Amino acid sequence: MKIIDAHHHLWAPQTPALDVGYVWLKDIGAMKPFGDPTPIQRDYLLPEFLENANPHEIIASVHVQADPRLPDPVAESAFIQKISDESAQPIMIVGFADLKTDAAAETVQQHKAHRNLRGIRQILSHLPDRPEISFAATNLLDNPTWRAQFAALAAQDMRFDLQLYPEQMLQAADLIAACPHVPVVIDHLGSPYDQTAAGRALWADGMQALAQIAQVHVKLSGYAMFFQGDLSDGARQVTQDILTWFGPERCMFGSNFPVDSLHLAYPDLVDFVASEVGANALDAVFANTAARFYNV
DSSP states (O other), X not given: OEEEEEEEOOBOTTOTTTXXXXXXXXXXXXXXXXXXXXXXXXXXXXXXXXXXXXXXXEEEEEEEOOOTTOSOHHHHHHHHHHHHHHHTOOEEEEEOOOTTSTTHHHHHHHHTTSTTEEEEEOOOOOOTTOGGGOSSSSOGGGOHHHHHHHHHGGXXXXXXXXXXXXXXXXXXXXXXXXXXXSOEEEOGGGOOOOOSHHXXXXXXXXXXXXXXXXXXXXXEXXXXXXXXXXXXXXXXXXXXXXXXXXXXXXXXXXOOBTGGGGTOOHHHHHHHHHHHHOGGGHHIIIIIHHHHHTTO
């Protein structure tokens, strides 16, 4: 299958000439919300990514920012642009900007010096009573500066990758609905971290609220973050719910490699998503939605 992978990472913490100042990738063994990162705290570059996808052909892809603590987040965009240019492999870029600072607009403009830049991600995932799985120290949706800088992305023709927890979705939906010219894609299935009945109900309420907003899309990505290697009932139900609420035309496949490689092989992940999507929607989910959203 020919695939546009809408969510992956490339990095090189072990090679000084390519190191852009990674922090968590050098903190070997420090637990992350998705588990023990030790096996992926090493160089992961384009040849390995393409080999992981074999026998599928990656015709284009989207690199999503990997470390918000980089001293210069624009250096990551430069790193990916150079890989794309030298390999002739189309790699779109989602960079990092700290929207809670007044300097965010300037950072976005600097990112845009790299022609493959398509959007911004700043992970919002925060649970006040679960710091061990929180990516953000506070709920950025409460921050007036952050909200204003999010709205300003429209004038900069930027998309936004939205990674958050279900507890934050209704608040996010209100903000996104008020900013109709900021295209948004929900990362990693909407982070269904709580598979109890109550957790599933909270996730469903939030995802359905977001589905009512026309510019919101979803990535069928991050399965290993919430289901590890178990692509059975829970993963299937989440996938089917998303397809029902958003439709294939607003869903896109993302491998989340190398993070998901902690538990899943790339071909197995493709086979699972393809079986859930069905033959009639393969082109949309594995290529067309991402091509349209990210202007590949």
